[in-house]
Amino acid sequence: MAPLNTHCHADHITGSGLLRSLLPGCQSVISRRSGAQADLHIEDGQSIHFGRFALEIRASPGHTPGCVTFVLNDHSMAFTGDALLIRGCGRTDFQQGCAKTLYRSVHEKIFTLPGDCLIYPAHDYHGLTVSTVEEERTLNPRLTLSCEEFVKVMDNLNLPKPQQIDVAVPANMRCGVQTPPS
Numbered sequence: 001m002a003p004l005n006t007h008c009h010a011d012h013i014t015g016s017g018l019l020r021s022l023l024p025g026c027q028s029v030i031s032r033r034s035g036a037q038a039d040l041h042i043e044d045g046q047s048i049h050f051g052r053f054a055l056e057i058r059a060s061p062g063h064t065p066g067c068v069t070f071v072l073n074d075h076s077m078a079f080t081g082d083a084l085l086i087r088g089c090g091r092t093d094f095q096q097g098c099a100k101t102l103y104r105s106v107h108e109k110i111f112t113l114p115g116d117c118l119i120y121p122a123h124d125y126h127g128l129t130v131s132t133v134e135e136e137r138t139l140n141p142r143l144t145l146s147c148e149e150f151v152k153v154m155d156n157l158n159l160p161k162p163q164q165i166d167v168a169v170p171a172n173m174r175c176g177v178q179t180p181p182s
């Protein structure tokens with residue numbers, strides 16, 4: 001068992017610490033670029049093998065500098081974390097987010113996958129669970145803009161800050177810390 005983290009935000013990594021403390025041998029995984037603690041640090045271009053499958057690691061920074069997308073080795077599905085959401089994308093207004101970097105990541109690392117590749121994002125705020133590269137390449141209202149227009153849109157989202165994003169993660173819940181829950 002290995003919880004694979006797409007990036008280091010509190011709403012993603014806290015589950016890893018809990019799983020790790022409950023399941024012997026469980027190893028947390030996150031990108032080296034994230035700066036987070038974990039059992040295994042991964043980098044762009046590497047693969048994680050399981051059974052007859054493997055996940056390719058594609059660095060997709062922008063929402064955070066250490067974001068990665070996990071792509072199944074036959075390119076039939078991609079787990080995009082908060083980089084690419086269905087008809088949207090991760091915000092870039094805090095914790096080292098960068099709209100221009102996110103635009104490049106999505107276009108170079110995700111939109112270059114086959115059109116029928118399924119997209120599974122980490123969040124959806126409209127009850128949708130899956131999309132495809134072709135749908136997002138043609139219908140995503142943000143990522144179909146030019147890079148310049150995209151940056152303007154992202155700079156003016158004016159979203160309220162998520163309430164829990166700055167809450168310190170207790171030591172026994174961090175990605176890779178070995179302390180069991182008391």
Ligand SMILES: N[C@@H](CCC(=O)N[C@@H](CSS)C(=O)NCC(=O)O)C(=O)O
Nearest residue numbers: 009082088089090091123159161162163
């Ligand atoms: N209302 C929610 C948080 C909504 C939010 O900001 N989501 C993030 C991903 S979690 S950092 C995001 O990137 N959203 C993009 C968007 O366009 O909504 C809460 O307070 O929990």
